[in-house]
């Protein structure tokens with residue numbers, strides 16, 4: 274570790290991993306309700322489990338990005354963080370707000386939570402991913418603004434690199450598009466249209482800049498390839514991200530009441546969206562091929578390669594599968610959507626957080642050469658358990674989606690099965706999904722175990 | 734390919750391409766916002782429809798159902814439930830909704846459950862009006878059939 278203020282990253286990383294454990298447990302619980310509708314009902318209805326599942330996901334990714342930034346920015350700027358104290362304070366504010374919100378979901382009925390938090394003053398609740406009470410959303414804005422201030426001041430006062438500027442651009446974009454979460458018009462179609470300005474323009478535009486910058490940082494450190502080369506790749510990746518990803522938002526405007534030209538524009542633009550993800554694979558492998566140093570932290574490099582490959586599978590391949598309007602007409606809002614949602618979020622964003630944690634945590638724990646061989650072996654096992662588990666879960670959902678489409682969507686009105694009858698035929702597939710879910714959780718526990726493998730003190 | 738591209742060229746592609754993409758997307762957004770009132774029949778958004786949307790949100794119906802294909806995949810699509818359960822007749826749909834909301838959760842072991850929301854009859858009417866309005870949005874002929 275070169276700068277002592279990088280240490281503030283540590284609690285962010287640890288808490289992100291704790292939230293991930295919670296997220297997966299709620300996912301498993303939901304997957305059981307998919308099979309036994311009475312499981313935990315009416316104590317915790319499905320919608321509550323789902324809210325907790327996806328909200329934990331978003332919050333853990335924000336914690337992960339923040340930890341990653343606090344680690345990365347001092348090294349890139351070649352100076353201490355502007356205010357380590359502010360970073361510590363925002364950590365606790367965010368933690369308390371996050372935990373309180375999750376408890377709110379679990380302890381009172383949603384309608385009561387809306388009333389308690391005076392949602393009627395500025396209604397923003399009750400939309401997928403944006404279920405948080407308005408007051409929590411305001412809290413998120415405050416936390417993100419203070420984080421942006423801290424990072425921006427550090428960059429302004431220090432060295433400015435392509436990586437840090439692109440990371441900042443992505444973070445400002447994240448903050449800007451979150452503001453659309455406060456816009457809830459009475460017209461459902463307008464509401465849906467701008468809801469995607471948060472959701473799509475996060476994962477397929479601004480967060481991709483963050484992803485690219487974090488990946489580039491880890492590759493610079495682990496391969497020692499010169500920056501000219503890395504920066505060039507990074508620019509190409511994010512150029513393609515914006516060119517395809519902005520108009521690509523149109524792949525969500527096909528059937529929600531937006532103008533018909535989106536059928537064409539959304540299909541064509543989003544068909545190019547896998548390109549930046551593919552470039553990330555080429556980028557990672559190319560840098561590794563041209564590497565000038567051999568870092569002892571082998572696992573960090575494996576996670577980096579894994580992020581590029583699984584991110585491409587989940588976002589690029591599973592995204593492309595249903596992105597053309599004539600296909601999406603049948604797949605829209607089926608289990609196939611859930612299949613894609615899982616592998617893309619996991620492959621691109623959960624895995625980049627693992628990459629950063631696996632790169633930075635050993636250094637933060639006083640192990641500049643990475644964890645010892647035994648710990649890395651355990652971590653490698655956790656990598657495969659989680660990756661294979663998520664791919665298996667995704668394949669199960671893909672099978673469920675295709676069967677659902679065949680029975681419920683493709684036949685004409687006289688022959689199509691109802692939604693509930695279709696679902697009843699899919700039980701066995703959902704059991705398989707749950708089993709792969711258990712594998713993912715076992716992988717995460719193994720990852721935790723790798724932290725506790727005994728280590729002799731290395732002379733610094 | 735990458736050998737022939739320099740960092741400055743890549744940077745220019747990023748800025749040029751990025752600004753171009755932002756302008757195109759902003760232009761299309763403005764045009765969509767102009768057209769949506771007509772495509773969604775905004776003139777039919779009555780006070781009851783607005784209230785219905787609020788009840789929909791305050792009870793997180795989207796946490797189990799899809800609406801126009803977006804939401805959760807645990808329970809039936811409701812964008813066309815007016816046609817499916819009400820045969821496109823407002824009075825019969827409203828009475829169906831009153832009965833449906835009052836009888837939840839159904840007592841069928843192991844079947845997926847919908848909670849009891851304790852809504853007043855006027856609130857259920859508001860929800861019904863909201864779902865009726867939604868079912869008339871121009872969705873480019875989606876869903877493929879009545880099962881949603």
Ligand code: HEM
Pocket residue numbers: 401476477524525543544546547587588589591592593594595596597601604605606607610613614615617618621622802803804
């Ligand atoms: C890491 C990047 C990505 C993430 C995290 C992601 C995540 C998601 C999620 C969670 C949904 C479901 C949204 C909902 O609940 O309605 C979704 C929908 C969708 N995604 Fe992605 N996605 C990514 C990239 C892509 C790419 C690159 C493509 C196209 C090539 C794509 C195509 C689609 C389409 C067409 C839908 C709509 C599905 C439907 O109609 O139900 N996604 N995505």
Ligand code: HEM
Pocket residue numbers: 296297299300301302303304307323326327330610611612614615618619623666706707709710711713714804805806807
């Ligand atoms: C890190 C791993 C995971 C990530 C990133 C993740 C992400 C997500 C996302 C983005 C959604 C919303 C999907 C959409 O709207 O299309 C979702 C829903 C869901 N997830 Fe996960 N998830 C993970 C692990 C799991 C596990 C292990 C299980 C269970 C075995 C699970 C079960 C579910 C279920 C049942 C839903 C609800 C689908 C529905 O709406 O019917 N998830 N998850």
Ligand SMILES: [Fe+2]
Pocket residue numbers: 473477521522524525
């Ligand atoms: Fe998208």
